[in-house]
Amino acid sequence: MARKVGIYTRISRDDEGEALGVARQRTDCERLADLRTWQPVKIYEDNDVSAFKRNVVRDEFELMLKDLRAGLIDGVVAYDLDRLARQPRDLERLIEIFDERPRLEFATVTNDVNLGTADGRTMARVMVAFANKSSHDTSRRIKRKHLELAQQGKANGGPAPYGWLKDDRNKVDPEAAKHIREAQKEVLAGVRIGTIRTRWQEQGLGNPRQGTKRMAHHHVEHILTNPRLVRYRTYHGEILHGDDGQPVMGEWDPINTVEEWEAVCAAIAERKQTKAGQSLARRYLLSGIARCGLCKSKIRGQVNQQWKPGSQAAQYKYQCSKVNGGCGKVGRVGDPVDKLIARLVLKEQREKAAATGVPVEARWPRERELEGLLQDIVQLIEAEKAKAITVSTLLQLLPAKEQERDALKLERARFYKEQKQAEAKGNAGDLTEEEFFALPIERQREIVLHSLTAVVIHPAGRGKRKFDPDLIDPVWR
Template identity: 80%
Template sequence: MARKVGIYTRISRDDEGDAMGVARQQQDCERLADLRSWQAVKIYEDNDVSAFKRNVVREEFELMLKDLRAGLIDGIVAYDLDRLARQPRDLERLIEIFDERPKSEFATVTNDVNLGTPDGRTMARIMVAFANKSSHDASRRIKRKHLELAQQGKDSGGPAPYGWRKDDRTKVDPDAARAIREAQQEILAGVRIGTIRTRWWEQGLGNPRAGTKRMAHHHVEHILTNPRLVGYRTYHGEILTGASGEPVKGEWEPINTVAEWEAVCAAVTERKLQQRPGKLLARKYLLSGIARCGLCKTKIRGQINQRRKPGSKATKYTYQCSVVNGGCGKVARVGEPVDKLIAELVLEEQREKAAALGAPIQQQWPRESELEAVQADINQLIEAEKTKQITVSTLLQLLPTKEKERDELKLDRARFYKDQKQAEAQVRSGELSLAEFFDLPVERQQEIVLHSLSAVMIHPAGRGRRIFDPSLIDPVWR
């Protein structure tokens, strides 16, 4: 009976995404299996996966080891030993299995290493050690090259980040840039990143991997706060600064101004600081946590009305004072007409305010010259040390104070532009129709309501009353 073997193929980078490299390896391995009269029963393919990086899990490699240990396959065929292992610990795991199952087969296309013999294992260990060193050397050269490119403001290649064209990553993709700006406006208006993430996934935005997996929360956050948006060059996640102390500018078109980008970054950071430990729960209903019971003054939350008529598919929600949440349980109101009434009142009030105030005046941060002066002092100190006018010790005594002052000023600038952009978004809310208001994410709706109201008091309707009475809904204006 022919021995059943698994074929393992791997390539570290597949920039084209066509899997041609692993396909060629598979063909050569299948020919070798035929020559040995082995039956290839399964292909284990790790395409675009590194065997050198320690934090990378090769799912097919792990499955292959598991199948080999369980006896589901009798051996392995690979194109080369370095396709299987570039870390000695991975080779030792494989050797352990060959210790447990000494009759297992092993073959590679490029050389003949027998993992069943002491000499073969010694040779394999030497080969993997050299492959590991080669990867270390290549990694060191690549890192040095990328740092040099970063210092010159040049791009380092790879897939284009979302927001730039795939065929020319220095040019902005208009559709993607528009999606980013719209999402940033939503962030400033109070919309959660989780809501944006869900919408992007439904619309196929944001370069989701493989087109099917939803992007992680931090990926969406990075897209919306990426320093690349304003042209800043980063290295290992940090903004690079030049000899003048100013951020290094990259050779690509920006999407945001510095004021816009800093406002979004400040809004994201501020929200993180305000969140309680754990995940922030998304609101489902407009007045959840805003409405209060007219009798006991406890906060009211929306909930689905479980009492439906037989055969009815309609799902209604109510604002119910709950005993569970410390309330009296004596007040409840169908939610939809309450939401509609409050939305109409708030939009009308904000339209009147917008008409009275007119368009918001764009203001420049008043302390810009102060920041420039501090940065000039820092540059002067660094230049004085370079020209030996002061010692390194003196520089390190004077520099931290100036750097702290600069960072505090930058934070103040970010807050200033964040408040300005949020005010602009609030003025624009007065232009919304009722239908447009309810098309917004519920967090944005709540932000608009809370700009005008501090609470909504819902009073009891009395027994038997079924007609909605607006006089029993009492908005508390700010």
């Protein structure tokens, strides 16, 4: 009876995605199995999968090992030993199975290595060790090439990041750039990244990965804070700096100014620190803003249990709850309260904007101080290179300068964050009521909180009554 063998094929990169390389390996392996009078019963194919990277799991390779150990196949045919293993530990796992089952068959197209003998195993270990070194050398050369490209401000290969044209990754995609800027403005106005992610998912924005059902939160956050937006070149996730201490600038077109980008990054970082572990999601406009007119406890929105489909009543109400420490005696249908507050707030902001005029964008007043400090750092480094000062002197002077530089950069980021946030939050005067309610709920709440500190809802008494705006008392800032 013919021995049943599995054929293992693998190729590290398949840029075209046509699997031609593994197909050629399969043909040659089937021909070899036929010459040995073995019967191929299973093809294990790892296409576009590395055998060198430690964090990569080869699913078909793992399945092949399980089938070998379970006795479902009697041997393995591969094109070459380095198709099977480039890490010694993977080879040792295979050898262990051949130790357990001495009659297993093994063959490769390119050489004659027998894992069933001591000499064959020794030869296999030497060959895998050399293959591993070859992969290390290739990896080192690739890393050095990528660093050189980064230092020159050139982009690596791969698909264009969201915001740039697919056929020219150095040119900005106007439509994508518009969506990025709009989302950044929303972040500055208090909108959650989760809200932006949901909308982008529905609209097919952000270049979601193929086959994913839900766009990742960190993917959207990276798009909005990517240093590439201001032409900063990164290497291994960090902004790359040149010998002059300045960020290396890429050869592509920018989408943001440095001030805009720093403001968004600072806003997101601040939100992570101050809101860590807290949910920013809100379903109702005045949840936590409204207060009970009797006990002054915060009132939250909730589903109106008395609402029936087809009725004119709103689906939610603001109810003082004993569960949250309130008296439980005050409740009001939510929709008319929200509309009243929206009208009052928009009117107030419209009048305030007309009285104060358009704010003038200011520059950070310590910009020259930071520029001078950066120049001092460069001069110190150049002086050490020219042997004008010793390394010891440089290392004594440099840390204080770098600490002062980092503090000034943080101050600049905060300055522009507050400025951009004020712009995003304070320009609601021209909105209509319909436009207001079309905004994300976080943006609506920011507009309300820009004018109000609270909304007091007074009791209406027993029985059904028409909505009385006099019982809704806004507390203005």
